Amino acid sequence: MIAFNKYYNQFNILSILLITASLLLLIFKGLNYGIDFKGGTLIELRSSDSKINVSSLRDKFNQMDLGDVSVKKFGNDTDFLIKFENKDNKKNIIEEIKKNLDSSFGSNYDFRRVENVGPKVSAELLKAGVIAISLSLAVMLIYIWIRFEWQFSLGAILALFHDVIVTLGIFSLFSLEINLSIIAAVLTIVGYSMNDTVVIFDRVRENLRKYSDIKIFELTNISINETLSRTIITSATTLLALLAIFFFGGEILKGFSLAMILGVVFGTYSSIYIANTVLVRLRVSQKTVLREDDNKTI
Amino acid sequence: MLYFSKLRILFVTIFSLLFILIASSNLFKFDDSFFDKKINLGLDLQGGSYLLLEIDNEPVIEQKLQNLTTTIRNYFKEKNIKVNNIKIDNQNIFFNVTDLDKQAVIDVFQDENSDLNPYYPRFKSHQLDIEDTGINLKVSFSRQGVINLKNSSQDQAIEIVRRRVDEVGTNEPNILKRGNDRILVELPGLDDPQRIKSLLGKTANLTFRFVTSDESDRFGVDKLKFEDGLEEATVSKRIIISGENLLDAQPKMDTQTNQTIVSFTLDRVGAKRFGKATSTGIGKQLAIVLDGKIISAPVVRDTIASGSGQISGGFTFQTATDLALLLRSGALPAPLEIIEERTVGPDLGQDSINAGMIALAIGFLLVIIFMFVKYKVFGLITNVTLIINLFLLLGILTLFEATLTLPGIAGIILTVGMAVDANVLIFERIKEELKGESNNILAFDGGYTKSRTAIIDANITTLLAAIILFFMGSGPVKGFAVTLGVGIFTTLFSVYFIARLFTSLYVTRNKNKEKLI
Numbered sequence: 001m002i003a004f005n006k007y008y009n010q011f012n013i014l015s016i017l018l019i020t021a022s023l024l025l026l027i028f029k030g031l032n033y034g035i036d037f038k039g040g041t042l043i044e045l046r047s048s049d050s051k052i053n054v055s056s057l058r059d060k061f062n063q064m065d066l067g068d069v070s071v072k073k074f075g076n077d078t079d080f081l082i083k084f085e086n087k088d089n090k091k092n093i094i095e096e097i098k099k100n101l102d103s104s105f106g107s108n109y110d111f112r113r114v115e116n117v118g119p120k121v122s123a124e125l126l127k128a129g130v131i132a133i134s135l136s137l138a139v140m141l142i143y144i145w146i147r148f149e150w151q152f153s154l155g156a157i158l159a160l161f162h163d164v165i166v167t168l169g170i171f172s173l174f175s176l177e178i179n180l181s182i183i184a185a186v187l188t189i190v191g192y193s194m195n196d197t198v199v200i201f202d203r204v205r206e207n208l209r210k211y212s213d214i215k216i217f218e219l220t221n222i223s224i225n226e227t228l229s230r231t232i233i234t235s236a237t238t239l240l241a242l243l244a245i246f247f248f249g250g251e252i253l254k255g256f257s258l259a260m261i262l263g264v265v266f267g268t269y270s271s272i273y274i275a276n277t278v279l280v281r282l283r284v285s286q287k288t289v290l291r292e293d294d295n296k297t298i
Numbered sequence: 299m300l301y302f303s304k305l306r307i308l309f310v311t312i313f314s315l316l317f318i319l320i321a322s323s324n325l326f327k328f329d330d331s332f333f334d335k336k337i338n339l340g341l342d343l344q345g346g347s348y349l350l351l352e353i354d355n356e357p358v359i360e361q362k363l364q365n366l367t368t369t370i371r372n373y374f375k376e377k378n379i380k381v382n383n384i385k386i387d388n389q390n391i392f393f394n395v396t397d398l399d400k401q402a403v404i405d406v407f408q409d410e411n412s413d414l415n416p417y418y419p420r421f422k423s424h425q426l427d428i429e430d431t432g433i434n435l436k437v438s439f440s441r442q443g444v445i446n447l448k449n450s451s452q453d454q455a456i457e458i459v460r461r462r463v464d465e466v467g468t469n470e471p472n473i474l475k476r477g478n479d480r481i482l483v484e485l486p487g488l489d490d491p492q493r494i495k496s497l498l499g500k501t502a503n504l505t506f507r508f509v510t511s512d513e514s515d516r517f518g519v520d521k522l523k524f525e526d527g528l529e530e531a532t533v534s535k536r537i538i539i540s541g542e543n544l545l546d547a548q549p550k551m552d553t554q555t556n557q558t559i560v561s562f563t564l565d566r567v568g569a570k571r572f573g574k575a576t577s578t579g580i581g582k583q584l585a586i587v588l589d590g591k592i593i594s595a596p597v598v599r600d601t602i603a604s605g606s607g608q609i610s611g612g613f614t615f616q617t618a619t620d621l622a623l624l625l626r627s628g629a630l631p632a633p634l635e636i637i638e639e640r641t642v643g644p645d646l647g648q649d650s651i652n653a654g655m656i657a658l659a660i661g662f663l664l665v666i667i668f669m670f671v672k673y674k675v676f677g678l679i680t681n682v683t684l685i686i687n688l689f690l691l692l693g694i695l696t697l698f699e700a701t702l703t704l705p706g707i708a709g710i711i712l713t714v715g716m717a718v719d720a721n722v723l724i725f726e727r728i729k730e731e732l733k734g735e736s737n738n739i740l741a742f743d744g745g746y747t748k749s750r751t752a753i754i755d756a757n758i759t760t761l762l763a764a765i766i767l768f769f770m771g772s773g774p775v776k777g778f779a780v781t782l783g784v785g786i787f788t789t790l791f792s793v794y795f796i797a798r799l800f801t802s803l804y805v806t807r808n809k810n811k812e813k814l815i
Contacts, residue, residue, distance in 0.1 A: 044646065091499065091636075095492055112646040118637035121350065125772065132770035139762050147755060181705055184767055184775045188712070188782065191763030195716075195756040199723065202752040230726045233672060234719040237665045241715025244661030245708050250653030252342075253708055260712070 002228070004272060005221040008280065011273040019162055022169025029172050034083075034179035035115060037129070039122035041066075041086040041093065042115040046079050049108035057082065064100055066093070075251040079112075086116065129183040133164065136190045144194070148201060149288050155278030156197045159270035163193045167262045181256040189263030192238070196231065196271040203227050204279065208289045216284050220276040235268045302799055310795045314686050317693030324696055337695050340703035341484060342774050343651050345644030347491040349483040350476065351459070351498060351634040358451050358632045359439065363391055366426075370437070373414050379403060383434065391437040403435060404428055418442055448478045451631040456481050459634075461627035462497050481634070489643045493620070501589050501633050502624040504541035506572070509583035509595050510534045522585070524592045525611065531592060533585045538575045543568025547625035549618035552610065558618040561608040562625065569605025577601040586611070588621075640773070654707035661711045662688070669718055673725060675804065676815055680721045683797040687717055690788040691781065700784075703777030713785030719756065720793040723749045729815055738814055742805050746798065753793075761786045 035042050045057070054071050057080055061069040067085035074081040086093055094114055101109060117125070137160060145153040164186055171178060203223040211219065224231075239261060246257040324336050341348050363386050370393065371381050379402065384393040395403050407428040410417045416425045423442035428435060439447065452475060459481055463471045472484035483498070485491060509531050513519060517536040524531070547562040564572055575584075576598050585595040586609050594611040613621065666684065670677040691710060695702060728745030735741040764783035771779055808814060 092496075110643065110645075111641075112643045114639065114641045116636075116639040118635075120352075121638045128770050128772070132766055135770070136763050136766045139766060140759060143759065143762060180772065180775050181778075184705060184771060184778050187763045187767045188760075188778075191760035192716070194759035194763075195719070198755040198759060199752045202755060206748075226730065227726070230719075230722050233668075233722045233726075234716070237668055237718045238712070238715035240664040240668060241661040241711045244657045244664060245711050247657075248653060248660050249657035249708065249711075250650055250704075252650065252704055253653075253657075256705065256708060 001221070001225045003221065004224050004276075005217055005280075008217075008273070008277045012277055015162055015270070015274055018166050018169070022165045022172070025169045025172040026165070029175075031168065031172050031178045032175045033126075034177040035117050035122070036179045037122050037126040039085070039117050039119040041084055041117075042113070043082040043094075043097070043111055044074060044079065044113035045082060045109055046112050047105070047109045048078070049105060052080075052105055052109055054080065060101060060104060061097075064097065079251075125180065129180070132183060133186055133190070136187050137161070137164075140190060140194050144198070144201075147198075148205065149284070151279055151282040151284045151288060152201050152205075152275075154282070155275040156194060156201065158278055159197050159267075159275040160190055160193050162270045162274050163189055163263055163266045166266050167259055170262055171259065176258070177255055179255065181253070182259050185256045185259035185263065188260060189267060192264060193267030193270060196234075196267050197275045199230065200224060200227050200271055200276065204276070204284075205289050208284075208286050212286055217280050220279055224272055224276060231268060231271070235264055238264050302802055306795075307799060310799055314690070314796065317697075318686075318689045319693075320696050321689045321692035324692070335696050335699055337692070338699055338701040339647070339651075340701045340706065340774055340777055341486060341640070341647075342642050342704045343647045343654075343702065344486055345489055345642050345647035346484065346486040347488045347494070347642075348638070348640040348773065349485070349491065349495070349498070349636055350638035351481045351483065352637045353448070353451055353455050353479045353481070353631075354633045354635060355448055355451055355479060356632075358447065359389055359444070360386070362439075362447065363389065366437070367391055367393075369414070373406075374399075374403065377402075389438060392431075392434045393437075394434045400430065400435070404430065407437070418446070445478060452478055452481070454631040455634065458628050458630050459483065459498060462623065463494065465623045465627060466494055466497065468494070480637075487644065489641065491639070491641055495636060495639075497620060497624065498634055499636070500624055501630045502541065502627070503589050503629045504544070504625060505587045506538040506540070506575075507533045507536060507585050507587060508538065508575075508579060509585050522587060522590060522592050524595075525588075531583075531585060531595060533587065533592070538584070539564065539568045539572050541625060541629045543571070544625055547622040549613075549615060549622045550608070552608070555610075557610055558613045558615050559608045559610045560613070560618050560622045560625070562606065562622075564605040564607075566605075569603070572605065572607070573601060573603040577603075593621075650704045651707075654704060654711075658707060658711050658714070662714050665714055665718060673815070676721075676725055676801070679797055679800040679804070680718055680725075682800065683721065683792045684714065684717060686796050687785075687788050687792040688714065690792060691785050694784050694788065695781070700780055701777055702781070703774035705774045706777030706781045709778040709781030709785065713782065713789065716760070717785065717789040717792075720749075720753045720789060721797055723753055723756075724793070724797075725815060732815065738805055738809055738811070742801065753790075757786050757790060 054073060058069065058071045061071060061082060061084065067087045069082065069084040072081045073079065090096070094111075098111070137157065140160060141153055141157050144156045167186065167189060171182070200223055203226055204220055207214075207219050207223050214222070242257050242261045242264065245253050246261065249257060320335065323334055367384050367386065370391070371384060374381050374395070379395055379399045382394040384391065406412055407415045407424070407426060412424075418425070421442045423440050425440060425443040425446065426437050427440045428437050456473060456475060460473050463473060463483065463485070468485050468488050470486055472482075474482045476482050485494065488494070510519060511532065513532065515534045515536070517534055519532050519534055521530055522533050523529070543564050545563045545565050547560055550559050550561045552559045579598050580600070581598065583595045583597050586593045593609060596610070609621070666681045669680045673680065688710070691713065724745050727749040728742055731741040731744040731748075732738070735744065761783060764779045764786070768776055768779035768783065805814070
């Protein structure tokens with residue numbers, strides 16, 4: 001049996017530091033919103049001419065007076081991702097850009113993807129994203145409240161909160177782009193982390209009924225150990241699937257799978273070191289679940 | 299938990315085979331219409347264009363208020379009430395009446411049977427609100443009035459959008475209402491939406507009006523620019539004929555001048571008015587105005603009584619074709635603005651499919667190898683179950699002809715990774731049970747029973763996340779929610795019916811084997 005409970009304090013401090021650092025990053029550095037949430041235009045361009053590279057494209061686009069332009073390689077040497085604000089929301093901007101590029105590069109390039117999100121739509125999408133994440137946290141809280149005692153509910157929600165904040169913090173730290181698929185990833189992380197926590201909690205509750213003389217500090221450790229191999233195996237297979245998406249699923253899914261990978265890692269960690277320590281700190285005891293059983297018989 | 303009746307085995311087998319068959323209909327062609335279904339590919343996978351249009355209702359409201367001022371004036375004139383100082387400001391109509399008449403006017407507006415101000419009994423609201431500001435009377439659209447107005451302009455606009463898109467002839471366009479002032483247009487397979495965008499961006503309001511030099515024209519005048527933006531002309535506000543009078547419009551080649559023209563045919567009313575105007579206006583210039591710009595202003599040489607005519611204006615064949623198309627499909631009630639556009643080229647779509655399939659294959663293989671190494675026989679059972687699970691998932695998506703997107707493929711891969719969870723929970727529990735239980739069958743039974751609450755709780759949480767995502771997410775992300783959500787059901791089915799069937803068969807044959815798992 002591994003003595004997870006020996007490190008409860010240390011890891012709690014680490015978690016608090018992680019959350020604080022993430023919150024500070026989110027407040028002061030902020031998130032790097034993609035055009036979904038910021039508005040603007042995105043062009044994925046594939047070239048068949050070595051003359052077309054990041055710097056020549058950047059020069060060309062900067063001449064066109066489009067506001068802030070970012071040009072990046074996208075996956076391999078022939079693909080580029082160009083983003084700009086399109087501040088005035090010009091109507092025929094794509095047509096104009098094509099004409100402009102034709103004049104210097106001929107037809108040795110191809111627009112593989114064009115996305116244009118107006119300011120109104122991006123504001124709505126951002127709002128919907130924030131609502132979706134808050135709603136999912138609220139729904140999880142209610143669900144776990146129905147299924148368990150409030151101490152468990154609080155533990156699970158703190159764990160979820162930790163996973164979401166830290167994942168977003170890492171995205172902020174490395175200026176990774178936040179787009180619609182990241183919201184999807186965050187929601188899935190919420191589901192996954194909850195799933196992980198619930199399995200351990202289920203065992204904790206069972207053990208509280210089974211052993212009348214073991215304190216919660218020991219009991220959480222027993223429960224973590226009993227479910228440990230399941231935790232490892234499920235995290236492993238989920239990570240294998242996510243790694244497959246990350247390395248082979250194409251550029252578009254990279255951010256999504258990265259967020260999920262982070263979420264699974266933190267979700268597994270938080271189920272053990274946040275959710276359980278909350279139970280310990282709230283002095284959950286056999287009485288907590290017995291009272292619940294009594295209520296049920298009435 | 300380990301007992302399976304013959305009937306149940308039969309049911310599970312038939313059910314699984316059925317879905318394998320349905321899923322495989324994506325690869326083969328079946329004659330039967332029930333089996334010949336396919337998963338729809340989202341625009342991000344098959345390539346295509348997604349356009350979100352917003353109707354700018356402000357001009358419609360302005361126009362309605364403009365008409366209303368005339369109506370109000372005439373209505374009260376009949377009743378011998380004099381309306382003074384009528385004006386429109388910030389979407390409100392203001393006017394004065396004498397203090398004696400004030401209450402009578404307000405009563406007219408608030409009468410539920412008023413023919414000036416329609417009453418919607420269902421919403422308990424009039425079309426217009428009236429308010430006495432003290433200085434004058436203020437009339438404006440009520441909340442319900444604005445909603446009705448928006449709905450009706452959306453109804454008209456979607457019809458016109460549909461006609462225009464159909465005329466261009468893209469395959470299976472999808473045109474839907476969004477809210478009460480937006481229209482969603484999905485155009486599969488279209489990699490350059492430029493033409494459609496420019497067609498949808500035009501209101502196509504066509505009028506024929508005389509050019510006049512008389513600034514004090516009875517109907518008022520407009521100073522309008524020519525299409526090329528260089529010249530200007532003063533045009534009477536009197537409309538001879540408008541786009542509504544057109545029966546047909548076609549691009550043609552004028553054999554005499556070798557120019558591309560648009561020829562048009564007028565309806566009876568239009569032909570009569572056109573004939574009359576051309577007979578009295580010989581020698582005058584007739585301006586053909588589209589969306590506030592003059593296309594051309596030919597001089598009337600002859601009476602045109604035939605009800606057909608032509609528009610020339612230095613068109614190329616393409617611009618003439620588009621103009622004819624716009625005229626045939628009619629004018630939009632209000633200008634449309636494209637507020638969101640997402641276009642994916644077909645080769646990127648194909649690349650995404652390939653990448654998704656490779657990732658699925660590799661992810662699947664990794665999980666299968668892992669499970670086999672970890673659990674041997676039971677790993678094998680899990681893996682067979684996983685394969686059937688995948689077919690069930692694809693089968694259900696096919697059966698409902700769901701739309702598969704790139705994030706949707708990611709959802710399938712993720713399902714593969716998470717689907718083993720339930721089996722792992724069961725197997726680990728069985729291992730624990732075996733520590734204190736010598737009877738294999740009892741241990742297995744215990745393993746299944748005692749792990750159930752954890753499995754259900756765990757799956758419900760993921761399902762809740764998927765449901766929220768489905769309702770809050772948009773486009774491709776919705777596809778992810780669908781595969782993730784459906785995946786939970788197929789996983790639970792395959793774990794409790796298929797994997798359990800295999801385990802029960804195996805355990806009953808190896809009742810007395812030691813170290814079973």
